Structures are given as C-alpha cells and as structure tokens.
Amino acid sequence: MDYNRYPEIQAGGKPFKKMYIAIMLWVVGRAMQAAARTDRELKEEFAALRDDFLLKLWVLPGGPAMLVGKDQKGRVKYFGWKESGEKPTLTMSVKNIEAAMLMFTFQESTTIATARERLVVDGDLPDACAVVRVLNTVETYLLPKVIAKLAVKRYPKWSQMNPFKKHLGRIAVYARTFIGV
Amino acid sequence: MQLPGYYEFCSRVKMIAGHNALEQIPEALLALKSEKPLIITDKGVAAAGLIKQVTSAMNKSKKGTKVKIGATYDNVPPDSDITVVNEVAKLYKSKKCDSIIAVGGGSVLDTAKGVNIVVSENATDLMQYSGYGAIKRKLNPTIAIPTTSGTGSEMTLVAVIADHSKNIKMVFGSYFLLPDYAIIDSRMTKTLPASITAFTAMDALTHAVEAYTCLGKNPVSDAMAMSAIQLVTQNVVNVVKKPNDMDGRLALANASTMAGIAFSNSMVGMVHTLGHATGGVCHVPHGICMNILLPYGLEYNMHKTGNYIGELLYPLAGEEVYNSTPKKERPTKTVEQIRKLIQDLHDATGGRHPRWFKEVYDRDGNLMVSREKLPDIAKTAMSDASQFYNPEDLDYNDFLWVMENAWEGTPLNRKKVKKG
Amino acid sequence: MQSPGYYQFFSHSKILSGKKAMEHIPFELESLNARKPLVITSKDVTDNKLTKKFLNAMKDSGMVIGALYDDAPAYSGSTIINELSKLYRFRGCDSIIAIGASPVSDIAKCVNLLATFKEDNILDFRDRTITGHMRPLIMIPTAGLLGGEMSNIADVESFSLQSDELYPDAVVLDGRMTRANSFMEVVNSAMAALSHAVGASALPHNDPINDAYAHTAIQFIYDHILKAARRPKNRKAGLALANASAMADVCFSNSPRDMVKLLATAMYQEMNIPHGISMGILLPYHLQMKLDSKKKVREELLLAMTGIDEYAQTPSKERASRAVQLLWKLHEDLAGILPRSFNSLNVPRYKLDVIAERAALLSEKRYTAKECLKLLTQAWEGRA
Numbered sequence: 001m002d003y004n005r006y007p008e009i010q011a012g013g014k015p016f017k018k019m020y021i022a023i024m025l026w027v028v029g030r031a032m033q034a035a036a037r038t039d040r041e042l043k044e045e046f047a048a049l050r051d052d053f054l055l056k057l058w059v060l061p062g063g064p065a066m067l068v069g070k071d072q073k074g075r076v077k078y079f080g081w082k083e084s085g086e087k088p089t090l091t092m093s094v095k096n097i098e099a100a101m102l103m104f105t106f107q108e109s110t111t112i113a114t115a116r117e118r119l120v121v122d123g124d125l126p127d128a129c130a131v132v133r134v135l136n137t138v139e140t141y142l143l144p145k146v147i148a149k150l151a152v153k154r155y156p157k158w159s160q161m162n163p164f165k166k167h168l169g170r171i172a173v174y175a176r177t178f179i180g181v
Numbered sequence: 182m183q184l185p186g187y188y189e190f191c192s193r194v195k196m197i198a199g200h201n202a203l204e205q206i207p208e209a210l211l212a213l214k215s216e217k218p219l220i221i222t223d224k225g226v227a228a229a230g231l232i233k234q235v236t237s238a239m240n241k242s243k244k245g246t247k248v249k250i251g252a253t254y255d256n257v258p259p260d261s262d263i264t265v266v267n268e269v270a271k272l273y274k275s276k277k278c279d280s281i282i283a284v285g286g287g288s289v290l291d292t293a294k295g296v297n298i299v300v301s302e303n304a305t306d307l308m309q310y311s312g313y314g315a316i317k318r319k320l321n322p323t324i325a326i327p328t329t330s331g332t333g334s335e336m337t338l339v340a341v342i343a344d345h346s347k348n349i350k351m352v353f354g355s356y357f358l359l360p361d362y363a364i365i366d367s368r369m370t371k372t373l374p375a376s377i378t379a380f381t382a383m384d385a386l387t388h389a390v391e392a393y394t395c396l397g398k399n400p401v402s403d404a405m406a407m408s409a410i411q412l413v414t415q416n417v418v419n420v421v422k423k424p425n426d427m428d429g430r431l432a433l434a435n436a437s438t439m440a441g442i443a444f445s446n447s448m449v450g451m452v453h454t455l456g457h458a459t460g461g462v463c464h465v466p467h468g469i470c471m472n473i474l475l476p477y478g479l480e481y482n483m484h485k486t487g488n489y490i491g492e493l494l495y496p497l498a499g500e501e502v503y504n505s506t507p508k509k510e511r512p513t514k515t516v517e518q519i520r521k522l523i524q525d526l527h528d529a530t531g532g533r534h535p536r537w538f539k540e541v542y543d544r545d546g547n548l549m550v551s552r553e554k555l556p557d558i559a560k561t562a563m564s565d566a567s568q569f570y571n572p573e574d575l576d577y578n579d580f581l582w583v584m585e586n587a588w589e590g591t592p593l594n595r596k597k598v599k600k601g
Numbered sequence: 602m603q604s605p606g607y608y609q610f611f612s613h614s615k616i617l618s619g620k621k622a623m624e625h626i627p628f629e630l631e632s633l634n635a636r637k638p639l640v641i642t643s644k645d646v647t648d649n650k651l652t653k654k655f656l657n658a659m660k661d662s663g664m665v666i667g668a669l670y671d672d673a674p675a676y677s678g679s680t681i682i683n684e685l686s687k688l689y690r691f692r693g694c695d696s697i698i699a700i701g702a703s704p705v706s707d708i709a710k711c712v713n714l715l716a717t718f719k720e721d722n723i724l725d726f727r728d729r730t731i732t733g734h735m736r737p738l739i740m741i742p743t744a745g746l747l748g749g750e751m752s753n754i755a756d757v758e759s760f761s762l763q764s765d766e767l768y769p770d771a772v773v774l775d776g777r778m779t780r781a782n783s784f785m786e787v788v789n790s791a792m793a794a795l796s797h798a799v800g801a802s803a804l805p806h807n808d809p810i811n812d813a814y815a816h817t818a819i820q821f822i823y824d825h826i827l828k829a830a831r832r833p834k835n836r837k838a839g840l841a842l843a844n845a846s847a848m849a850d851v852c853f854s855n856s857p858r859d860m861v862k863l864l865a866t867a868m869y870q871e872m873n874i875p876h877g878i879s880m881g882i883l884l885p886y887h888l889q890m891k892l893d894s895k896k897k898v899r900e901e902l903l904l905a906m907t908g909i910d911e912y913a914q915t916p917s918k919e920r921a922s923r924a925v926q927l928l929w930k931l932h933e934d935l936a937g938i939l940p941r942s943f944n945s946l947n948v949p950r951y952k953l954d955v956i957a958e959r960a961a962l963l964s965e966k967r968y969t970a971k972e973c974l975k976l977l978t979q980a981w982e983g984r985a
Binding site for chain 1 (some may be wrong): 608619620621624625627628631656657658659660661662663664666667668670683687688691692707
Binding site (some may be wrong): 182184185186187188189190191192194195196197198199200201202205212214317318319355356400401403404405408411412415428431435439442448490500503504511536575 | 602604605606607608609610611612613614615618620621622631632633634699728729732734765809811812813816817820821824837840841844848908911912913914962
C-alpha cells in the first residue's frame with residue numbers, strides 16, 4: 001500500500017460561521033448586561049445567583065466564547081470573550097459550530113438545543129435554570145415576536161399586555177447593548 | 182411515527198433478566214475478568230436476606246469460577262453521601278477488590294457509581310469528576326442488582342452524591358458510569374412490602390410516561406416506555422395483593438428497567454421537577470412524589486402533548502376503553518385512568534398508598550408536607566433543570582399552583598393553565 | 602402483552618440521528634479519549650460526494666484525520682484488513698470512522714481488532730473468543746445497507762466473528778449520508794431490516810427489550826418504505842430507513858439467525874442474489890406457513906405496522922393474520938422492485954435442494970433441510 005496516497009488531513013475551518021457566532025455571543029452578552037439593568041424580573045433572577053457567578057457560554061473546541069457574571073459590586077457585567085483568571089462557576093459548552101448556528105439562527109431554541117443534546121452544562125446546575133430563563137427574556141427583548149416565539153416555549157405575557165413597557169424596555173436594552181449606555 | 186429532528190440514544194448495559202438471573206453472576210464476573218468483588222448494599226436489603234440469596238445463587242452456579250467475595254459494605258444511607266463513598270472506596274482498596282456488585286435501590290447504585298470513580302481514577306477529590314463528560318475512560322467492572330422496581334438507576338448514566346458538609350449535591354454524568362451488567366431477578370423484589378411495591382411501580386410508570394410525553398422523546402424510548410407502562414398497569418395491583426406472584430414481580434422489575442432506559446434517553450419533565458423539590462424540602466420518598474404529581478403533570482401539559490397522552494390510554498386501559506373513547510377525549514381519560522390506578526393502590530394497601538400530599542405521613546404519624554412548605558417547594562423547583570424538558574413553561578406561580586392542587590387532591594383547572 | 606421470560610440482551614452503540622448528526626463526531630471521539638481517526642470508506646461513497654460532506658462536517662473541530670482510505674474493496678479480505686491496521690499504526694491513529702455499507706463496516710471492525718490487540722493477522726482471530734475493551738469505532742451508514750453493519754458481527758472472507766466488543770461505539774445517522782440512489786437499494790436494505798426485526802420478535806423466550814427495538818424498526822419501515830421506494834432520494838425517508846436498519850441490527854445481534862436469514866445467506870452464496878431481496882421474498886411465505894400450521898405469529902407485529910388505532914380495533918384473534926396480510930400487501934406494493942418469487946429470478950429448481958441443505962447446515966441443527974426446502978419451494982413457486 002502506498003501510504004502517500006492517503007495523507008493526513010487537517011480538518012478545515014468555518015471562519016464566516018465562527019465570526020457570525022462571535023458577533024451573536026457579543027450581542028447576547030451585552031444584552032444580558034443591558035437587560036439586567038432594565039428588567040425588574042431579570043434583576044431579581046441575577047440577584048438570586050451566587051456572588052461569584054460567572055457564566056461561560058462557548059463553542060467547542062476552541063470558541064468563540066462569551067463571559068457574563070457579577071462584578072464585585074454585584075452588578076451584571078459582560079466580561080468579553082476571554083477567561084482572565086477567574087474560573088467560571090457555570091459553563092455551557094455548545095458541542096460544535098453547527099449546533100451553535102442552529103441556536104443563534106433560532107432554528108433551535110436553547111431549550112430544544114438542550115433536549116437535543118447540542119450542549120453540555122457544567123458547574124452549578126441550579127444557576128443554569130436561571131441562565132436559561134435570562135436567555136429567554138433577552139431573546140424576547142431583542143427579537144421580533146415572530147422569531148422570539150421560535151426561541152421560547154411561552155412568550156411572556158408582560159410583553160403582550162403592556163406595549164409601552166415592552167417598547168420602552170426594548171429601546172433601553174438595544175441602546176445599552178450596542179451603545180453601552 | 183415522528184422521527185425527531187435530532188436525538189441520541191444509548192443503553193449500554195448488559196442485561197440478564199429472569200427468575201434465575203442471579204445464577205449468571207459468576208459467568209459475568211468471569212467475562213469481566215474479576216475474581217474479588219466488593220458487595221455494596223444497605224441494611225434493609227441485608228436484613229431482608231437478599232445478600233444471602235445473591236451469594237448462595239452465586240455459589241450454586243456451575244458456570245464460571247467459584248467466586249470469593251472480597252468484602253461486603255452494608256451501611257449505605259438512604260441518601261448517597263460522599264463520606265460513605267470514601268469509606269467504601271477505602272474498603273475496596275484495602276481488600277484489593279477488583280469489581281463492585283451493587284445490590285439495592287437508587288442510593289446504593291449511586292454510591293457504587295461514586296465509589297467506582299474514586300477507585301478507578303484514584304481520585305482524592307471527587308468534585309473534580311463532577312459534571313458531564315468529565316470521566317473519559319472505562320472504570321472498574323460493576324454489576325448492578327436492583328432490589329426495587331424502581332428507580333431504573335441501573336440504566337442511568339447519572340449519579341447524584343451529596344456532600345452534606347458543604348450542603349451541595351454533586352452530579353456526575355458519563356456513559357462510563359453505567360454498570361457493565363444489570364441483573365434483574367424476581368427474587369430481589371419478592372419481599373418488597375405492599376406500600377413500597379406500589380410507589381416504586383408508580384415511580385417507574387412516571388419515568389415511562391414523562392419519557393413518552395416530554396421534549397426529549399425519541400422512537401426507541403417511546404417503545405420502551407409503552408412496554409413499561411403496559412407491564413406496570415397489568416401487574417402492579419395484582420402484585421400488591423399477591424406478593425408471591427413471581428411472574429408479576431419479574432414483570433414489574435422489567436418495567437422499571439425499561440422505564441429507566443426510556444427516561445435516561447429522553448429525560449423527564451415537571452413531575453420530576455416538583456418531585457425532586459418536594460423530596461429535597463420535605464424528604465418525601467421519590468416514588469410517592471411521582472405517584473401524586475403524575476396526573477397533575479399531564480393535566481398541565483395537555484394542551485401541548487394531548488395527542489401523546491391520548492396514545493397512552495391504550496397501554497393504561499386496554500383496547501376496549503381505548504376504542505370506545507373518542508380521540509379528543511382520550512387525554513383526559515388517560516389522566517382519569519391514572520387517578521383510578523392510584524385509588525386502586527390506595528385501596529389495595531389499606532389506605533397507606535397516598536393519593537395527594539395531605540395524605541403523606543411519616544412513620545410517627547406526622548404530616549410530611551405542610552401547606553406552609555409549598556412556597557419553598559415551588560422556589561426550589563425553579564432551580565431544577567428537568568423543567569426545561571417539560572413541554573410547557575413554568576414560573577414560580579405555576580409551580581405553586583400545581584403544588585396547591587396536588588396537596589389538596591383537586592384536579593387542575595386546565596383553563597387556568599397559561600399556555601405558550 | 603406477554604410476560605417477560607428469561608433473557609440476556611446487550612446493545613453497545615450510541616445512536617445519534619438527525620440534523621447535523623455528523624458534526625457531533627469530534628465530541629463523541631473526545632469523550633472516548635480519541636482524537637486521530639483512521640477513516641475507512643469506499644470509492645462509491647466518494648463518488649456520491651458523501652466523503653466531502655463528511656469532511657465538511659468535521660470543519661472547525663480541529664480534528665486531524667490520520668488517513669482517509671477510500672479504496673475499500675467489495676470484499677472483506679484479510680489482506681486489506683491487515684494492511685489497513687499497519688496504516689493505522691503508522692499514522693498513530695487512535696480510532697476508526699467507517700463510512701458506508703458492508704463490507705466497509707466489516708473491514709473497519711476487523712482493523713479495529715488488530716489495532717486494539719496490536720496483532721497483524723485477522724485470520725488469527727478465527728475461533729477465538731474476543732474479550733477486552735476496543736479502541737473507539739464510529740459507523741456512519743450510507744444507503745444500500747445489507748444488514749449487520751451496526752451489529753456485533755463482522756464477516757471476514759468465509760467466516761464470521763461475533764462479539765459484543767465488535768459493536769461500533771457510535772452509529773451516526775445523518776440524512777445527508779443516507780439518501781439512496783435507486784429503488785433497489787432502498788428495498789434491499791429495508792427488507793433486510795424488516796426480516797431481521799420480524800425474526801427477532803419470534804424468539805421462544807420473551808425479551809421485551811429486543812421487542813422494543815424490533816417494534817421501532819418495523820414501525821420506521823412501514824411508515825417510510827413506500828415513500829422511499831417511489832422517491833429514493835427522499836431525505837427523511839432515507840434517514841428513517843437507516844434508523845430501522847440500526848434498530849434491526851441490534852435485534853440481529855441479540856437473536857439467533859432464523860430460517861429466512863439462513864436461506865437468504867445460502868441463496869447469496871449459491872446464486873449471488875442480494876440478501877435483502879431474498880429475505881423480502883421469503884418473509885411473507887415464512888409467516889404464512891407458520892400461521893397455516895398454527896404456529897405462533899406475534900400479534901404485536903400488527904401494532905408496529907399500523908399503530909395503536911388499527912391494532913386496538915382489530916380483535917386479538919385476527920391480529921396475527923392481519924399482520925401477515927400486510928406483509929403480502931407490502932410485497933404487492935413493491936411489485937416491479939421486489940420479485941414475487943425465486944422462479945421469476947431464474948433460480949433453477951434443481952438448486953433448491955443444495956440451498957436448503959446449506960441453510961440447514963448453517964443453522965447448526967436448529968432446522969432440518971426438509972423444513973428449509975419446504976419454505977424455499979413455496980417461495981420459489983410463488984403465490985397463485
């Protein structure tokens with residue numbers, strides 16, 4: 001057998017998809033920070049989390065990643081895409097880039113993705129429940145209803161009952177996400 | 182039949198089932214290249230004479246080598262604990278054992294899994310191996326012999342071990358935690374008292390029903406779940422009334438294992454969410470919680486999974502009832518059927534099998550779930566991940582509302598369910 | 602439902618099925634502590650662009666493929682197996698990914714044996730009991746399965762190896778890979794799977810676990826075979842039938858080969874007729890014969906074929922015969938693709954004795970040549 005006919009193959013990359021996911025993770029991370037300052041229920045969810053809460057949501061095997069946690073003053077902060085010494089208390093690892101694409105193009109909600117074994121959750125598991133609820137709320141803020149409904153099991157009533165609150169809240173979250181107000 | 186968009190299924194345990202399955206243990210140990218097993222069990226199992234039965238069946242066997250038991254540990258508590266895990270691991274190492282035979286219920290099986298991690302990986306800190314996928318290679322051989330029908334823990338890749346000193350529960354998840362063999366022998370549940378037979382069978386029933394109706398459902402789990410439900414329904418009341426019905430005992434044992442395979446591959450939903458919380462806050466045995474909450478879980482989710490719930494009428498009630506019930510009415514009839522089964526078990530056990538939480542008393546006659554504890558239970562439920570596999574969302578108020586009805590024994594008013 | 606009896610059952614493989622299933626492979630390998638697979642496949646897989654789809658699915662995973670061998674022959678011979686095990690070691694591989702149908706799967710399982718035990722000649726494994734923990738093996742079936750790819754059996758030259766260690770660690774069923782090219786491919790695979798599943802459910806002891814797998818396989822086939830036969834490239838149907846094959850292989854691994862399987866094997870050896878086609882012809886005759894001689898035919902077959910509603914409405918006494926009727930109906934619906942009889946395939950009558958004898962020999966005395974001949978003759982003559 002001529003071994004040269006069957007060389008080693010290094011798996012290629014998916015740079016555009018990786019970039020898309022990186023952007024989406026940035027948006028979601030910033031939006032979590034923003035929504036925690038805007039939405040009362042989210043403030044309460046985060047308040048109930050441990051003081052050193054640090055979530056790492058990332059794509060195996062090498063990123064991109066998003067880190068969100070509480071700073072020393074207990075405020076929710078987006079900490080960027082690189083770990084810097086503090087070990088995450090909760091890690092949600094999406095098994096591969098395509099699974100991440102399914103999640104962040106809303107073909108599979110976080111809940112469906114979990115039911116379909118697309119991600120692995122490690123660390124303080126009770127906090128994971130809060131994080132999924134937070135992600136659901138954040139997606140409801142960021143996305144139009146027709147898409148958000150794909151991403152969540154039950155579209156929250158507050159957004160249907162109080163258009164003033166809904167629109168004001170949405171504007172605030174967008175502003176805080178993208179401009180960092 | 183619907184093929185899910187994506188699913189995973191794995192049931193990687195060698196099963197030996199039957200009235201004389203225990204006699205196969207020496208052959209199993211030979212195949213596992215083990216000569217000195219450690220038996221792990223609890224005082225209840227030992228007192229019921231089950232360990233003697235296991236060892237005598239092993240010695241009677243003509244196949245395999247004559248087995249020399251390395252050691253026996255029979256002090257596993259009802260809640261698997263890290264101190265016990267470390268104690269047992271020490272015994273394993275000091276006696277130079279090379280495999281584990283776990284004889285017991287969920288706690289014994291979980292403890293055995295924990296011990297196996299410690300001895301196989303030479304672990305000093307079990308916490309390092311917690312989470313999913315932290316264990317990456319084959320552990321030492323294990324044989325699981327369940328003595329209840331049951332938790333199905335012999336088929337799950339998860340172990341939960343509490344560290345009471347730090348007030349945390351460590352969860353371990355890996356395919357390598359699955360035992361090599363599961364031995365399902367009717368003799369192991371022969372002496373199970375009527376009330377335990379009843380609620381452990383309901384535990385198995387709940388596993389199967391939730392596996393069939395929740396978000397992780399897949400075709401293989403469905404087939405396992407259907408069979409499990411049929412086996413429970415056809416046998417549980419008979420076995421409660423006639424404890425020596427060995428065919429019935431074997432059927433329930435099989436049902437428990439099949440339900441274990443089903444739910445470990447398609448997860449569970451709100452019945453377990455609330456059940457875990459009630460168990461955590463009020464220490465009510467798991468099977469009792471499952472039994473009470475099952476009809477409520479179905480009522481709550483009916484607007485989303487009515488068609489699946491309707492299909493379950495066939496294994497629960499048989500073809501006559503199924504055929505004579507119009508399709509639209511089958512889901513509610515299924516829930517009725519389950520309530521009827523609970524009532525039948527209540528009657529067959531002389532009132533000891535509880536139908537709702539205000540009927541649950543401990544051995545000293547104290548009410549185990551007081552009304553005042555319900556908010557705590559609802560709050561605890563919010564942190565249980567199984568809710569994400571539930572077809573419908575639940576917030577704190579939903580959890581509380583369901584618990585209030587399950588406490589009182591009043592069916593859910595489905596019109597009040599907030600639909601997504 | 603019948604009460605469970607005494608049984609032993611084992612299925613090792615993890616099944617991953619559905620959208621983007623292949624993309625999970627690097628994670629699965631990593632969880633088995635493996636990172637550098639040898640990929641074994643055949644030219645037709647590459648020609649159908651499936652190898653490319655696989656490589657695309659591996660992108661971004663950082664995986665290094667030790668070698669991608671796509672020249673697997675149509676025969677699982679010891680020479681190629683021994684050679685590939687050398688390539689495995691030369692490149693420092695730690696796992697195998699097999700893409701395709703038999704004999705790619707047989708070759709892969711055998712290479713894995715040599716690689717795990719660090720031996721050089723697969724023929725040394727003949728008549729040996731295989732124990733020990735194998736290196737990881739992942740199977741990606743394509744269309745045109747012959748049955749047994751995902752089982753615990755590997756065929757090598759003229760003999761078979763069977764051991765629970767031969768099961769793949771993971772079976773990856775991905776719609777991109779399971780689309781068929783022809784009606785024949787679809788029917789051959791589906792009939793093999795159907796026969797394996799039906800055969801497994803006819804065990805004398807009651808094994809509810811095996812029944813569950815058989816039930817799922819039969820259900821998948823009955824729900825999708827006509828769609829797939831009419832439009833072989835139908836992705837959903839292709840995936841469903843691949844699922845059926847996976848389930849049927851589990852059954853196949855846990856039950857002895859029945860008369861249908863043995864006759865089909867003998868027929869292939871004598872006349873080169875694909876197993877699935879032979880099994881598809883034989884199956885309804887076999888069950889009809891059992892019915893007619895008042896032997897047991899499981900009524901649960903009907904449940905798998907039609908679903909709960911029709912099953913529940915059919916009186917218990919009539920379920921077995923209705924199931925057999927449905928087998929005949931399937932036979933008719935597949936007319937033009939599945940031959941009606943062996944006669945129509947130009948199998949000479951004088952060959953039947955030899956084939957029946959061979960099947961009886963393979964059965965290791967479970968069946969007599971006379972019994973085999975009776976069934977074979979009926980299937981040769983065809984239904985009036």
